[in-house]
Amino acid sequence: MAKSKIPKVKDLNAHFFMSVLGNNVDIVYHDTTDNGAGLGAAFASALEEDEKLFNILSAAFIIVLEAKEKDNSKKSNKVPKKVAKKTK
Secondary structure (H helix, E strand, O other), X not given: OOXXXXXXXXXXXXXEEEEEEOOEEEEEEEEOOOOOHXXXXXXXXXXXXXXXXXXXXXXXXXXXXXXXXXXXXXXXXXXXOOOOOOXX
16 A cells, blocks of 8 residues: 655644845745645645735735746747758
8 A cells, every 4th residue: 555645744844934124035944844745734724824814925926927927928939049950
């Protein structure tokens, strides 16, 4: 029988700290799981409990997704500068 790779909640150990001073943002985080399940579970729990935090992080995700989408659309419209030579 295959073992589940998801650790038990009691075995999770993670922390996340963020400091914002003007334009400087410092982040320190640690998660004992290989796949980030500790921080993922903690964020999910906090987002379920705190509506203001949910709104803040939702807005942050929208901003990041829009920026990535804009960046990806710029990359896909680029034409290569050099034309590849045909092989004989």
